[in-house]
Amino acid sequence: MTELDLWLLPLLMALLVGVLCPVTGTLLVTQRRVLQANLISHAVLPGVAVAVALGVDPAIGGVLSGLLGSLLAERLQRGQSAGQEAVINTVLAGFLGLGVLLIPLLNLRLDLEGLLFGDLLIVDWSDLTRVLVAAAAMALLLLTRYRQLVFLGVDPEGAQASGLPVRSLQLLQALVTSMVIVSAMAAVGVILVIGLLCAPVLPGLRRVGSLRAAMVQSACVGLAVSAIGFLLAVPLNLPPGPLIGVVCMALLCLPKLKLAP
Amino acid sequence: MGGAPLVADSVSAAFDNRVVLQEVSLTLQPGTLTALVGANGAGKSTLLHLLQGQLSPTGGQVLCDGVPVQMCRDQVVLMPQRGRIDWSFPITVREFVDLGSVPSRSYGCCDRDAALQRVGLTALAGRRLDALSGGQQQRALLARAIVQPSRVLLLDEPCAAIDPPSRAQLLRLMRQLADAGQTLLVSSHDWGSALDQYDRVIVLDGRVLADGSPDQIRHRLGDQLDPGAHCHD
Numbered sequence A: 001m002t003e004l005d006l007w008l009l010p011l012l013m014a015l016l017v018g019v020l021c022p023v024t025g026t027l028l029v030t031q032r033r034v035l036q037a038n039l040i041s042h043a044v045l046p047g048v049a050v051a052v053a054l055g056v057d058p059a060i061g062g063v064l065s066g067l068l069g070s071l072l073a074e075r076l077q078r079g080q081s082a083g084q085e086a087v088i089n090t091v092l093a094g095f096l097g098l099g100v101l102l103i104p105l106l107n108l109r110l111d112l113e114g115l116l117f118g119d120l121l122i123v124d125w126s127d128l129t130r131v132l133v134a135a136a137a138m139a140l141l142l143l144t145r146y147r148q149l150v151f152l153g154v155d156p157e158g159a160q161a162s163g164l165p166v167r168s169l170q171l172l173q174a175l176v177t178s179m180v181i182v183s184a185m186a187a188v189g190v191i192l193v194i195g196l197l198c199a200p201v202l203p204g205l206r207r208v209g210s211l212r213a214a215m216v217q218s219a220c221v222g223l224a225v226s227a228i229g230f231l232l233a234v235p236l237n238l239p240p241g242p243l244i245g246v247v248c249m250a251l252l253c254l255p256k257l258k259l260a261p
Numbered sequence B: 001m002g003g004a005p006l007v008a009d010s011v012s013a014a015f016d017n018r019v020v021l022q023e024v025s026l027t028l029q030p031g032t033l034t035a036l037v038g039a040n041g042a043g044k045s046t047l048l049h050l051l052q053g054q055l056s057p058t059g060g061q062v063l064c065d066g067v068p069v070q071m072c073r074d075q076v077v078l079m080p081q082r083g084r085i086d087w088s089f090p091i092t093v094r095e096f097v098d099l100g101s102v103p104s105r106s107y108g109c110c111d112r113d114a115a116l117q118r119v120g121l122t123a124l125a126g127r128r129l130d131a132l133s134g135g136q137q138q139r140a141l142l143a144r145a146i147v148q149p150s151r152v153l154l155l156d157e158p159c160a161a162i163d164p165p166s167r168a169q170l171l172r173l174m175r176q177l178a179d180a181g182q183t184l185l186v187s188s189h190d191w192g193s194a195l196d197q198y199d200r201v202i203v204l205d206g207r208v209l210a211d212g213s214p215d216q217i218r219h220r221l222g223d224q225l226d227p228g229a230h231c232h233d
Helices: A003-030 A034-054 A058-077 A084-105 A112-117 A125-154 A156-161 A166-201 A211-236 A240-259 B044-052 B069-075 B093-101 B112-118 B134-147 B164-179 B214-224
Strands: B006-015 B018-028 B033-037 B059-064 B076-079 B152-156 B183-188 B200-204 B208-212
Touching: A003 A034, A003 A125, A003 A166, A003 A211, A003 A240, A034 A058, A034 A084, A034 A166, A058 A084, A058 A166, A112 A166, A125 A156, A125 A166, A125 A211, A125 B093, A156 A166, A156 B076, A166 A211, A166 A240, A211 A240, B006 B044, B018 B044, B018 B059, B018 B208, B033 B044, B033 B164, B044 B069, B044 B076, B044 B152, B044 B183, B059 B069, B069 B076, B076 B134, B093 B112, B093 B134, B112 B134, B134 B152, B134 B164, B164 B183, B200 B214, B208 B214
Parallel strands: B033 B183, B033 B200, B076 B152, B152 B183
Antiparallel strands: B006 B018, B006 B059, B200 B208
């Protein structure tokens, strides 16, 4: 591994994930689907384990498993006017538990801590490629379906009534969300990715006049959060993933501290 | 505008084995402004959703142009209740109204800017949706609805929780649309003494209790009519 790979690659990865996750998160936050994203992030684990056991790219297994978890929760939610969050969280725990169990059952050599919390310092070019593929998928989704996604966010029933293909749009979005989460796994892990999906979106959401502007703003904030987390990790000799998670929380706390007397 | 009417033929609906609508029949003629009044839980919203094709009846059928409404849903636009919209979504009034052209990629009675002008929101077009008052938000909803090319406009409680001047303005707009040939059905749980500006009033309570001109309804139900605010002061 060259000196370039040692520092530049993790930094590049942190910055790319720092942009891509908040852009994805803007869609999720404005559509109030953060819980579904959290479910997907936990549900990727069994797919990763099975893919590794089969010798397939773990990203493929993770994306499929994340989608499967999302679909299962959706199915179980039907007819449950109350307790929908309970269903999602139960499926989330079930998939996470299954993933943890599969590692010893399949006799796999998997760094569970790295999967859950990320390990930026060991990322390689294949991890970076996954992020670029997920970014391309997100860009394609936005370029071809932007106005439909806006309609879905502001008035889901109206979008349905207007004849928009709401179901396939939601599936497409769940697929791209899975790809983004799996691609960010190496950087911040499946547990911490939710912070990077949500926190950079919130500070400016009330001020912007469009979803597009919200995405640009959250991407800028996410970039700063990732850079700060990574750059603090080096001198403090701490893992960057958890540090980025802490910076995300600090981002939400700062305005409150400022307002305090 | 104009052409074949929207017809509900003995339509029934039930949820969780609870009957909400029972053999409701009505025919909406082109270019008419009809009030659909009834108490909360009378089945008004359910009927509107059936007429738009979003729900399927448990009995009977809804026909548009003589064919099942599911085959021509683009001809029937439903303006939802305010509570169905996420008003905090980051979007300007202009972009929100323009969403009306998303499904068909074409415009109805007017394009976005003309619709904004018609509802008197041109000056506020660049504002965020959540910066508008309740009445202005209702007008933005109406503008989005008229941007969609359609024959029938179903409005679900458009006058709920807005001030009297805004109600009067909304009613004027609806009257203009009907005079221009659009078919409008407007629901409300209020039924005031001033329903005269409607061509027709349908009173609903799970089934059609009365159907006729405002005068006929007043004579028939007289004492049962509370002074309310069905898009009036």
